[in-house]
Amino acid sequence: MEPKDALTLLRRGKGLSQEEVAARVFVTRQAVSRWETGETVPGVETLKLLSALYDVSINTLLGSPETLRCQRCGMPLEDGIMSREPDHTINQHYCQWCYADGKFPDVSLHDFIDFLVSQHFIPGVTDKQARAYYEENLPRLDYWKERL
Numbered sequence: 001m002e003p004k005d006a007l008t009l010l011r012r013g014k015g016l017s018q019e020e021v022a023a024r025v026f027v028t029r030q031a032v033s034r035w036e037t038g039e040t041v042p043g044v045e046t047l048k049l050l051s052a053l054y055d056v057s058i059n060t061l062l063g064s065p066e067t068l069r070c071q072r073c074g075m076p077l078e079d080g081i082m083s084r085e086p087d088h089t090i091n092q093h094y095c096q097w098c099y100a101d102g103k104f105p106d107v108s109l110h111d112f113i114d115f116l117v118s119q120h121f122i123p124g125v126t127d128k129q130a131r132a133y134y135e136e137n138l139p140r141l142d143y144w145k146e147r148l
Ligand SMILES: [Zn+2]
Pocket: 070, 071, 072, 073, 074, 075, 094, 095, 096, 097, 098
């Protein structure tokens, strides 16, 4: 979906007029109109305000251009399982199990892989295959890249 269509649908879904959205995110009604005709897209700070207003991720505001994965466990992310900041805004980098109340569980990569393997999250593979998959892929995620 294009950002203009996503932004229009989300606004209508909340039953808000362009004027009402404009007032809530501190822009002009014309700015909201330009997003919905596809002339412009909201800036980063405005996207954050819209994310809070509609309670959806920035990726969803933009029409879901990216397939997001949790940057700690690798799980595909949809809005419903994304983590939240202590102020309740959505953090689209992590799932709700990897990041909560502003914190990550303090677990080493080695112990985390042991845990993931024991949970059998990947259907139809042996423990050895699952371990090899996690050992190859987890270190590429932002959380582990910063810590290894
Ligand atoms: Zn996760």
